[in-house]
Amino acid sequence: MNHDTRRPGGTTDVVSTHAVFGAPCWVSLTTRDQEAAEAFYTAVLGWRWRSAQLGDRFRVAVVDDTPVAGIAAVAAMWRTAVAWTPYFAVRSADEVVARVRERGGTAAVGPLSFPPGRAALLADRDGAAFGIWEGELFADWGNWRRAAPTFIRLHTRDAFDAAIFYGEILDWASDRPDCCEVRYEGGEVVLRSEGDVVARIGSGALDAAPDPALRPHWQVHFAVPDPGACARAAERHGGGVLSKGDDEAVLRDPDGARFTVTARRLR
Numbered sequence: 001m002n003h004d005t006r007r008p009g010g011t012t013d014v015v016s017t018h019a020v021f022g023a024p025c026w027v028s029l030t031t032r033d034q035e036a037a038e039a040f041y042t043a044v045l046g047w048r049w050r051s052a053q054l055g056d057r058f059r060v061a062v063v064d065d066t067p068v069a070g071i072a073a074v075a076a077m078w079r080t081a082v083a084w085t086p087y088f089a090v091r092s093a094d095e096v097v098a099r100v101r102e103r104g105g106t107a108a109v110g111p112l113s114f115p116p117g118r119a120a121l122l123a124d125r126d127g128a129a130f131g132i133w134e135g136e137l138f139a140d141w142g143n144w145r146r147a148a149p150t151f152i153r154l155h156t157r158d159a160f161d162a163a164i165f166y167g168e169i170l171d172w173a174s175d176r177p178d179c180c181e182v183r184y185e186g187g188e189v190v191l192r193s194e195g196d197v198v199a200r201i202g203s204g205a206l207d208a209a210p211d212p213a214l215r216p217h218w219q220v221h222f223a224v225p226d227p228g229a230c231a232r233a234a235e236r237h238g239g240g241v242l243s244k245g246d247d248e249a250v251l252r253d254p255d256g257a258r259f260t261v262t263a264r265r266l267r
Helices: 034-045 093-102 141-147 159-170 227-236
Strands: 002-006 012-016 024-030 048-051 058-063 066-072 083-089 106-114 117-123 129-135 150-155 181-185 188-193 196-202 217-223 240-244 248-252 258-262
Touching (some): 024 150, 034 048, 034 058, 034 066, 034 227, 083 217, 083 258, 093 117, 093 159, 159 188, 159 196, 227 240, 227 248
Parallel strands (some): 083 129, 150 196
Antiparallel strands (some): 024 083, 048 058, 106 117, 117 129, 150 217, 181 188, 188 196, 240 248
């Protein structure tokens, strides 16, 4: 399955997606104020912006000519939370939504048609929100996966139960060609695609009981040269610092969306 994808400079790449299905393919911010969000992330992360094919409410962030993330000013219209959300590439949005419901998850929005594809916002059975995308990708996936300074990690109460849920709906570790591999490494469930780590799922120590106070969520991480500088910029531009370490900081934007900046290698 091949797709033609327009790059920021106007050239066209043929993107082979046969190995993409089941893997994270994009991250997007659902917000209320598109202009304010663009100004904040430009100040904090140095992003540039371009239009998206999906309409006036959608914009794409670019770093070094690589599309890295999106903004969707639809939180009020869709009545969804302001948040960063990872999207997984799927063959059939309808089939995945049905699987989610069968396994105790929920469908908040969609599937909706957004030429050149279809999308849905979902939640797993512990309430962690995520998205799915069926259709042409927003960027050359191999380039986005390797060059974009983005990584996702699920913080949940039971990593193994979560891995089973996502594995069943996204065909992880299945007999489909080029499916994602799932392994337990370094105290976390690790998702690999074509040998690369593309996501992690963690729930604390292996022998520890699930934390009932934890609110399961997918956390989006961005690699930056100086997390401290990003934290200071976030505070100057109406955001906040929720936690900060030597090489990582958890920030919130002015609308309340949380994200992590890190100086560490994300993979």
